[in-house]
Amino acid sequence: MNYSIETRHLNLWYGNFQALIDVSVNIKDRLITGLIGPSGCGKTTLLRTFNRINERYGNVTTKGEIKIFGKNIYDNDVSLPELRKSVGMVFQRPNPLPISVYENIVLGMKLHQQRSSLKKSGLDEVVEQSLREVFLWDDLKDHLKKKATSLQLEQQQKLCIARLLPLKPRVILMDEPCSALDVEGTRAVEDMMLSLRERYTIIIVTHNMAQARRVSDECIFMLLGEIIEHNDTDDLFLNPRNPKTADYIEGRYG
Amino acid sequence: MESITFTETPFVRKKKRTEALAKLIFFLMALSMIIPLVMIIAYLVVQAWPILSIDFLLENPANRMRAGGVWAPLLGTIYLVVISLLVSAPIGVLAAVYLNEYATDNWFTRIINLAVVNLAGVPSIVHALFGLGAFVLFAGIGRSILAASLTLAIMTLPVIIASTKEALASVPMPFRTACWNVGATRWQTIRTIVLPNSISGILTGIILQVSRAAGETAPIMFTGAVFFKALKDDGLFAYNLLDQCMALSMHLFTISTQVPDVPHALPYGTAVVLMAIVLLTNGLSIAFRVYLRSRKRW
Ligand SMILES: Nc1ncnc2c1ncn2[C@@H]1O[C@H](COP(=O)(O)OP(=O)(O)OP(=O)(O)O)[C@@H](O)[C@H]1O
Ligand SMILES: [Mg+2]
Numbered sequence: 233m234n235y236s237i238e239t240r241h242l243n244l245w246y247g248n249f250q251a252l253i254d255v256s257v258n259i260k261d262r263l264i265t266g267l268i269g270p271s272g273c274g275k276t277t278l279l280r281t282f283n284r285i286n287e288r289y290g291n292v293t294t295k296g297e298i299k300i301f302g303k304n305i306y307d308n309d310v311s312l313p314e315l316r317k318s319v320g321m322v323f324q325r326p327n328p329l330p331i332s333v334y335e336n337i338v339l340g341m342k343l344h345q346q347r348s349s350l351k352k353s354g355l356d357e358v359v360e361q362s363l364r365e366v367f368l369w370d371d372l373k374d375h376l377k378k379k380a381t382s383l384q385l386e387q388q389q390k391l392c393i394a395r396l397l398p399l400k401p402r403v404i405l406m407d408e409p410c411s412a413l414d415v416e417g418t419r420a421v422e423d424m425m426l427s428l429r430e431r432y433t434i435i436i437v438t439h440n441m442a443q444a445r446r447v448s449d450e451c452i453f454m455l456l457g458e459i460i461e462h463n464d465t466d467d468l469f470l471n472p473r474n475p476k477t478a479d480y481i482e483g484r485y486g
Numbered sequence: 487m488e489s490i491t492f493t494e495t496p497f498v499r500k501k502k503r504t505e506a507l508a509k510l511i512f513f514l515m516a517l518s519m520i521i522p523l524v525m526i527i528a529y530l531v532v533q534a535w536p537i538l539s540i541d542f543l544l545e546n547p548a549n550r551m552r553a554g555g556v557w558a559p560l561l562g563t564i565y566l567v568v569i570s571l572l573v574s575a576p577i578g579v580l581a582a583v584y585l586n587e588y589a590t591d592n593w594f595t596r597i598i599n600l601a602v603v604n605l606a607g608v609p610s611i612v613h614a615l616f617g618l619g620a621f622v623l624f625a626g627i628g629r630s631i632l633a634a635s636l637t638l639a640i641m642t643l644p645v646i647i648a649s650t651k652e653a654l655a656s657v658p659m660p661f662r663t664a665c666w667n668v669g670a671t672r673w674q675t676i677r678t679i680v681l682p683n684s685i686s687g688i689l690t691g692i693i694l695q696v697s698r699a700a701g702e703t704a705p706i707m708f709t710g711a712v713f714f715k716a717l718k719d720d721g722l723f724a725y726n727l728l729d730q731c732m733a734l735s736m737h738l739f740t741i742s743t744q745v746p747d748v749p750h751a752l753p754y755g756t757a758v759v760l761m762a763i764v765l766l767t768n769g770l771s772i773a774f775r776v777y778l779r780s781r782k783r784w
Contacts, residue, residue, distance in 0.1 A: 313669035327660035340668035
C-alpha cells in the first residue's frame with residue numbers, strides 16, 4: 233500500500249504540556265482522510281507537524297518520526313521551504329493576503345523561483361489552471377486584479393487552496409476549512425475537495441461529523457492527544473471499535 | 487393580559503442625564519487640547535509678525551544676535567535632525583524587525599525589550615551627559631555636529647524601536663502564516679507582507695522623532711551646539727561634520743535669556759520657525775500616510 237504520511241511514536245510538547253502522545257499513523261495517498269475529535273485534542277497540532285510549521289509557534293519539542301513519501305522530514309538535509317511547498321495547509325479562517333487575486337496565486341512561485349525564470353504568459357497559465365482546479369476561474373477570470381480580501385469568504389477559502397497548487401503539492405492539509413462558511417460555501421468547498429481527491433493526499437480536520445462522513449474515505453478519531461481509532465469512514469461511524477469513539481460520534485462529548 | 491408601556495423609569499432618566507454629562511465633559515477635554523495649541527500658535531505669530539519674511543529665514547544672525555535672521559541655526563537644526571535620523575532610523579527599524587519577527591521569547595530578548603522601554607523614558611539631559619562622555623570625550627570626536635547628532639540618535643532610537651515594533655505587531659498573524667505555508671523564509675515573509683503592511687506606521691513613528699530631535703536643547707548643548715557660529719558661506723553645505731553648529735532650540739534660549747536688548751519680535755520669530763518645522767514634519771507624516779494608504783492596493 234502506498235502511504236503518503238507515516239508517523240512513528242510521535243510525541244509533541246508545548247513547553248511541559250504534552251499535546252501529542254505516541255501517535256503512529258499511516259495516511260494513504262490520493263484519499264481524503266478525516267480527522268475528528270473534541271476541541272483541544274491536538275488535531276491542529278498533528279496537522280502542523282506534517283509541514284513542521286509548528287516550530288514557528290514558540291516552545292515546541294517534537295520526538296518521533298514522520299515520513300512523507302518515505303522521507304523522514306526531520307532528517308538534516310530536509311529544507312523547510314521545500315517541505316512546505318509539498319505539504320500545503322489551509323486554515324479555518326481564510327487567510328488570503330491583502331494583494332490581488334493574481335498576486336496571491338503566483339506568490340508561491342515568486343518565492344521559490346528566480347524572478348527572471350518567471351514569464352508573464354507562464355504565470356497567466358498557472359493562475360488560470362489553479363483557479364480552474366478550485367472552480368473559481370469562471371467567477372474570477374474578470375476580477376484577477378481585485379483585492380483578494382474583498383472576495384466572499386467561500387471564494388477566499390478556495391483561493392487559499394488555489395494558492396497552494398502552483399507549488400505542485402503532494403499533500404494538502406485542511407484545518408476546519410468550512411467552519412467559517414455558510415451551507416452553500418461548505419458544499420462548494422466539499423465538491424472541490426472531492427475533485428482534488430484523485431491528485432493529492434488530503435487531510436481534513438472537522439468538527440462536523442456529517443461532513444467527515446460526506447467527504448472522507450478514512451477517518452481518524454483523536455482524544456487528548458492520542459489516536460483512538462483509525463478506520464474506513466463508514467466502519468468508524470457505523471461499527472466503532474472503541475467505546476470512546478462511539479461516545480464521541482453519538483455526541484456524548486465536545 | 488398585562489400590557490407593557492416601555493416608558494422611562496426615574497432610574498433610566500438619571501442614567502441618561504449622567505450619560506449626557508459624561509459626553510459633555512469628554513468633549514470639553516478634547517476641545518481643551520486644541521485651544522492651547524491654537525492660542526500658542528496665534529500668540530507666537532502675532533508677536534513675531536513684524537519680522538516674519540523669507541529674509542528672516544535666509545539671513546544669518548547679525549549685530550551680536552540682535553538683528554538678522556535664523557539661517558545658521560536653522561541649517562544647524564536640519565543637519566542635526568537629518569544626521570541623527572540617518573543613524574537611528576535604520577538601526578531602530580532593523581532592531582525592531584529582529585525583536586518582533588525573529589526573536590523567540592527568552593531572557594535575552596526580554597532584557598532587550600526591557601532596555602528599550604526604559605531607555606525611552608530616560609530624560610534628555612541624561613542622554614546629554616551620556617553623549618558628552620561617550621562621543622565627545624571617550625570617542626574623542628569633540629564637540630561637533632557629529633557628536634550632537636549621535637547623542638540625538640541615542641535619544642530617539644528606543645522610541646523608534648518601540649513604535650516600529652508596534653507597527654509590525656499590528657500586521658495580522660494570518661498574513662505571516664499564509665506566507666510560511668507556501669514555504670516563505672522569514673525574510674521573504676517580512677519583505678513581501680510584513681513591511682508593506684506596516685510601512686506607514688513605521689514612517690509615522692520615525693517622523694514624529696524629527697520634531698523631538700529638532701526641539702530638544704539639552705542633548706546638543708553639551709555635545710555640539712554653540713551660541714554663535716559664523717558660517718563660511720551661504721550654501722547648504724556650510725557646516726562641516728566636525729564643526730560645532732548653531733541650532734534653533736538653543737538659539738531661542740540664547741536670545742530670550744542671554745542677550746540684552748534683543749528686539750521683541752526676534753525670539754518670537756525664531757519660535758515660529760521652530761514650531762513651523764515641527765508642524766510641517768507632522769503634517770508631512772500625515773500626508774505621507776494617506777498617500778501610502780491610498781497606494782496599498784497592490
Ligand atoms: N502554541 C501553543 N502553545 C501552547 N499550547 C498550545 C499551542 N497550540 C495548542 N496548544 C494546546 O495544545 C492542545 C491541542 O491544541 P490543538 O489546537 O491542536 O487542538 P485542536 O484539536 O485543533 O482543537 P480545536 O478543535 O479547538 O481547533 C490544546 O490543549 C491547546 O491548548
Ligand atoms: Mg484546531
